[in-house]
Amino acid sequence: MKNSSLSSKKNIRSRNRFFKWLSPGLFIKRWLLLSASGFFMAVMGTAIWSKLTPIYRLLSWISEFLEFLTTVLPSYISGPVVLIAGVFLIFWGQSRTVDSITDVLGVDKDKQLVDMLLDRRRxxxxxxxxxxxxxxxxxxxxxxxxxxxxxxxxxxxxxxxxxxxxxxxxxxxxxxxxxxxxxxxxxxxxxxxxxxxxxxxxxxxxxxxxxxxxxxxxxxxxxxxxxxxxxxxxxxxxxxxxxxxxxxxxxxxxxxxxxxxxxxxxxxxxxxxxxxxxxxxxxxxxxxxxxxxxxxxxxxxxxxxxxxxxxxxxxxxxxxxxxxxxxxxxxxxxxxxxxxxxxxxxxxxxxxxxxxxxxxxxxxxxxxxxxxxxxxxxxxxxxxxxxxxxxxxxxxxxxxxxxxxxxxxxxxxxxxxxxxxxxxxxxxxxxxxxxxxxxxxxxxxxx
Known part of the structure; x- marks a missing residue:
């Protein structure tokens, strides 16, 4: 029971830390979006440059997948699910990156990097x-x-x-x-x-x-x-x-x-x-x-x-x-x-x-x-x-x-x-x- 309570508190702290990255004034959200856009453009550019036209195949596969998905699940369900999954993966990847940076910099575990950034901005x-x-x-x-x-x-x-x-x-x-x-x-x-x-x-x-x-x-x-x-x-x-x-x-x-x-x-x-x-x-x-x-x-x-x-x-x-x-x-x-x-x-x-x-x-x-x-x-x-x-x-x-x-x-x-x-x-x-x-x-x- 005690371990369950500690685990619950740890999960709450983790979620709170995640949402802190969305706080105004940190200038993080714009860079997350820019990173995701840049990654997508890099993939598209590589595909076009290869002249193997995988971009057209990729678009075709995506189209077929989405069409199949909407036949199984209505668009008002499948759309939000895919959107949430994509955003989650982006933020999860960025969060893990920040954790790695925090470990390298030796930031005090009692005060996370996001807290230090928020304090510094203030x-x-x-x-x-x-x-x-x-x-x-x-x-x-x-x-x-x-x-x-x-x-x-x-x-x-x-x-x-x-x-x-x-x-x-x-x-x-x-x-x-x-x-x-x-x-x-x-x-x-x-x-x-x-x-x-x-x-x-x-x-x-x-x-x-x-x-x-x-x-x-x-x-x-x-x-x-x-x-x-x-x-x-x-x-x-x-x-x-x-x-x-x-x-x-x-x-x-x-x-x-x-x-x-x-x-x-x-x-x-x-x-x-x-x-x-x-x-x-x-x-x-x-x-x-x-x-x-x-x-x-x-x-x-x-x-x-x-x-x-x-x-x-x-x-x-x-x-x-x-x-x-x-x-x-x-x-x-x-x-x-x-x-x-x-x-x-x-x-x-x-x-x-x-x-x-x-x-x-x-x-x-x-x-x-x-x-x-x-x-x-x-x-x-x-x-x-x-x-x-x-x-x-x-x-x-x-x-x-x-x-x-x-x-x-x-x-x-x-x-x-x-x-x-x-x-x-x-x-x-x-x-x-x-x-x-x-x-x-x-x-x-x-x-």
């Missing part, structure tokens, strides 16, 4: 999305967005000067690859394996200790191809990346921050550690030139998302590139800012949602987005207590102030929480779903 027709930011927040968002579109461009800051990236930058003079590495891993088809590979850090070896494999990989690719842009493009092809990852600039920029107490802090990694309130932030050299491909991606975008990420060290560094912020400001498409869930010690202590918006407006020197996404439900008491020990608290939603800044508020539950460690972060799947839902239904063009 993703290739997806919205042209540009995401601006850096750090783990950006890679978290990309991990969710890639389920909806392959037309994603991540514009990433290159101001990082800490850890493995900082060492490579100082010793070899290359642009820091850390944030780009995370984005490439997030957009890869084999994300779990690639993330594990790229995040692997050497624990032994002179000069290798502390370096991640992904950083070394991108550094070597930069040396081979000539610059980071070409290295990322080449890596994207090798790693089968769905989308693009672009540095905001190819200039060797370094962040500086002026504190309210008058101190001047240099270096992205030093700013959060300095303590105190940030009064102003900039980079050296000032006004670096944008990567042309990044500006073009913004100009062609259908949807622009800023964040999530550290306000001063992940998001604003991209806006210090004049062409980037001007392109965003001119874009007549939906633009939304994803606000952080918690304040960040050393950067945004005591900041409300409106404070985040004001800083982006001040640095951007113009309005860069139309709406702000804010998480709705607060973390558990355990998480709040652990974050409070670090002087970090939920970002306060001050509706009236946001209304004065002429921004729409999009509230949704987009958080996932590790209740054991008491840590929170944005959920890739929930965040992407909410952002695409807002894009589809709530945005209205500028007047």
């Amino acid at each position: 993703l290739n027709r997806g919205t042209k999305i540009v995401v601006v930011g850096g750090g783990t927040g950006l890679s978290t968002l990309l991990r969710g967005l890639k389920e909806y579109s392959s037309n994603i461009t991540a514009i990433v800051t290159v101001a990082d000067d800490g850890g493995s990236s900082g060492r490579l930058r100082e010793e070899l003079g290359v642009l820091p690859p850390g944030d780009i590495r995370n984005c490439l891993a997030a957009l890869a088809d084999e994300e779990e394996l690639l993330t594990e590979l790229f995040q692997y850090r050497f624990e032994a070896g002179t000069g290798l200790i502390g370096h991640s494999f992904g950083n070394l990989f991108l550094t070597v690719m930069s040396e081979i191809t000539g610059d980071l842009e070409q290295a990322v493009m080449a890596s994207s092809k090798v790693l089968a990346i769905s989308g693009k990852v672009l540095p905001a600039t190819l200039s060797d920029v370094s962040l500086w921050a002026e504190m309210e107490d008058g101190r001047l802090i240099e270096g992205e990694s030093n700013i959060p550690q300095a303590g105190g309130k940030i009064k102003n932030i900039g980079c050296m050299p000032a006004n670096p030139p944008a990567l042309p491909a990044a500006v073009k991606a913004i100009q062609e975008a259908e949807y622009i998302i800023i964040g999530p990420g550290s306000l001063y060290t992940s998001i604003i560094p991209n806006l210090l590139v004049p062409e980037i912020r001007n392109a965003i400001a001119k874009a007549d498409v939906p633009r939304i800012y994803v606000c952080n869930i918690m304040t960040q010690p050393g950067e945004t202590e005591g900041y409300s949602v409106a404070d985040h918006i004001r800083e982006i407006d001040r640095i951007g020197k113009q309005k860069l987005f139309d709406a702000v996404l804010v998480h709705r439900k607060p973390p558990t008491t355990l998480s709040l207590e652990k974050y409070a020990l670090e002087n970090s608290h939920p970002v306060h939603l001050d509706r009236q102030e946001i209304a004065k800044l002429n921004r729409r508020i999009v509230m949704a539950n987009v958080m996932e929480e590790d209740e054991v460690r008491g840590r929170v972060r944005h959920s890739s799947s929930q965040l992407a779903r909410v952002l695409l839902r807002w894009y589809s239904g709530k945005w209205q063009p500028k007047i």
Whole structure:
């Protein structure tokens, strides 16, 4: 009984897979018909070319067979039977061909070739999305967005000067690859394996200790191809990346921050550690030139998302590139800012949602987005207590102030929480779903 049930389910799955090949958008049906027509014409051409006139005999045999068939069975029965048999043989032959191709290509049996083609077609027709930011927040968002579109461009800051990236930058003079590495891993088809590979850090070896494999990989690719842009493009092809990852600039920029107490802090990694309130932030050299491909991606975008990420060290560094912020400001498409869930010690202590918006407006020197996404439900008491020990608290939603800044508020539950460690972060799947839902239904063009 159990074997019979399994066999029945297998037959149903097989039939469903067969009919999937008839789905619109695959461009399969036209080629099946073309193949059948071509086969028939090839047979006819061979017969005519042989000059043995078998074509006439063939037509005669077919005529006699059909006449005999109609005497045994009425035409309204024999006709459909022959038609169905012919179509069945065509599709069966094509299906077996596809199965053979699937076996050769080593496609996962749990996901048939037709499913992969359908997914690829759907993703290739997806919205042209540009995401601006850096750090783990950006890679978290990309991990969710890639389920909806392959037309994603991540514009990433290159101001990082800490850890493995900082060492490579100082010793070899290359642009820091850390944030780009995370984005490439997030957009890869084999994300779990690639993330594990790229995040692997050497624990032994002179000069290798502390370096991640992904950083070394991108550094070597930069040396081979000539610059980071070409290295990322080449890596994207090798790693089968769905989308693009672009540095905001190819200039060797370094962040500086002026504190309210008058101190001047240099270096992205030093700013959060300095303590105190940030009064102003900039980079050296000032006004670096944008990567042309990044500006073009913004100009062609259908949807622009800023964040999530550290306000001063992940998001604003991209806006210090004049062409980037001007392109965003001119874009007549939906633009939304994803606000952080918690304040960040050393950067945004005591900041409300409106404070985040004001800083982006001040640095951007113009309005860069139309709406702000804010998480709705607060973390558990355990998480709040652990974050409070670090002087970090939920970002306060001050509706009236946001209304004065002429921004729409999009509230949704987009958080996932590790209740054991008491840590929170944005959920890739929930965040992407909410952002695409807002894009589809709530945005209205500028007047």
